[in-house]
Amino acid sequence: MDGEVLIELEHVRKKYCRSLRKSMLYGVHDIYSDLLGRPLDPALRADEFYATDDVSLTVRRGECVGLIGSNGAGKSTLLKMINGIFMPDEGRITVRGKVGALIEVGAGFHPLLSGRENIYISASVLGMSRREVDRKLESIIAFAELGEFIDMPIKNYSSGMYVRLGFAVAAHLEPDILVIDEVLAVGDMAFRSKCYREIDRLRKKCAIIFVSHSMQQVSRVCDRALFLEHGRVVYAGDTATAIHRLNESTARRVGDGREDAGTGAVSIEGIRLEVDGQAGTTVRHGDDVTVTVSLRAPEPVADAVINIAFYTTDESLVMQCTNQCLPGNSIPAGDSTFSTVIPALPLVSGIYHLTALVQSPDLLVPYAWTKKILSIVVESEITSNAPVRLPVQWAAQ
């Protein structure tokens, strides 16, 4: 990339305060110092922490950088500083050109005004001149797909129409720098893919900073990514690695959501994943994975189905390894282990939670049931809309 540098962050730091009262107190003190033009003491005061800690970043025209991290990692704080809503406490941010922010859709909209009137108002809030809007009005209305509804008060719009109108205005801003924060989570599929096409078009001309919790979106849109944790940059580099680092860290944290249930006829003592004899919680797409469950039963159980279910982080079930409808296993009294092999793991990159279930063949009696017994991270270069990808070869007929 040899485009000109549009965004430059140099050792940026921002302090936040945990206690509301102290935050107000410090605020008064800081404003007082600002008014007198005195420099502030950069040291942390009681109850303060760095929401953004020593972040440096350079983004050139034509680049799209993702900011990823769990809630509270400092992504929004960083975006707001780049957008100039508030100033860093230390360091320097330089932005060159017009900044467009897709942080709040429908900035300045008034519910009683019509879509057309709101276009003008929102556009002027975002920094477009009236003449510019006059020129782009038709294109904005077309992009929002509002047709004859454009002269209806927007309080009667559906939420989808509202978002489409808001995005349509923002998309016509022709910014040099575009800051996108999680707005694409709304709207229907067709409109979302239209937004992506628009971003693809814009990215050639702008520097984009993209924040999202959807790793699929990030890996699709971003050339590289920053993984933030507690305001610090933990990893900066290629998107796949950044996502992997985030996944690992998330898996560690959500591993605690374990829940036990069942009749107690069997208890699940543990589960282990192995690839080539190596146990671990990180596996690769396409690996042959050996799954081993350790069970304990006070009495022998004659016929049981063992089921290991894989859930995505948004709790949807994507895959089960089960002998349901196949001959059941008899579980002896005391400790026992069972294992199976998942040939060529079809899951694409992401975090998956495993739930282990031992139940009667008619599935009516759960002998043992452990939710989130393990969280695993799957690595791959491949991302797709579906969590499961089956590599196939097509033969001409």
Place this chain on the structure above:
Amino acid sequence: MSQNIKTYSPANSSFLDGRAWRRMVADLWGSRELIRSLAYRDYSVRYRQSVLGYVWAVAPQVITVGIFAFLARYRVFDMGQPTLPYLVHALWSISVWQLFSVSLVNCTNSLVTAGSLVTKINFPKESLVIASTGKALIDFLIRLVPVFIVMLWTGFVPSAAVLYIPFILVLVMLFAIGIGFVLAVVNLVIRDMGNMVSMVMTFGMFLSPILYPPPVTAPFSLVNVLNPFSPLLIATQEMLAGAPQSQPVALALTALLSVVVFAVGWRVFCITMPRVAERA
């Protein structure tokens, strides 16, 4: 695009920093279209779901003055001898007062009403404050209609000095916006400001010679000067009547005060806004 470079670093420009002032002026000039759109938005939705519409702009003023005119006529209390016919005096003065007080109340609430716009979008926030006075300004123009009607009815002909009145009104607006700049920011953090200003304004109306002529005897005549709004109001009354200015020094000082209040309020607004945005 390299002409549009912005650098964000810890604030360290002093109050009188010339570069900061130039940027403020440039920002304000650049946002004139935005101010107009925001004012248009606020005003155009105002009476959109109302049957009587613009009647609401004049009704409170006419009714208040009607009641006081009634009380004065039956000598419930003495209204003294205004230089203008009482109805013209009261209707005009109350309009100027409303221009000031409604502007101030709207400015104070402007940032709170804007909601997440303040913390999520970067645009010159002073335009929100200034645009919020648009409603008061247009209402003022509508309120002139009853004033004209009463002038025709009483056969009162204003003097040529009315041509100076707009200058005084500009000072009134600068004064209101200047205070409003500061209160708007404070209101983001301490929400009591909106209610407090409304209450103070109710008292303020009786502390200026609006429904009564400027008192001439001490200690009541103090309201003519201690209330910084009074000299401006009295000046407009005297311009309307074609009478000589009775307190030119107080007028000059208040004029200066208005400009200083505006400038200080504006600068304070620009310095404190980022600090408040991170806490609001």
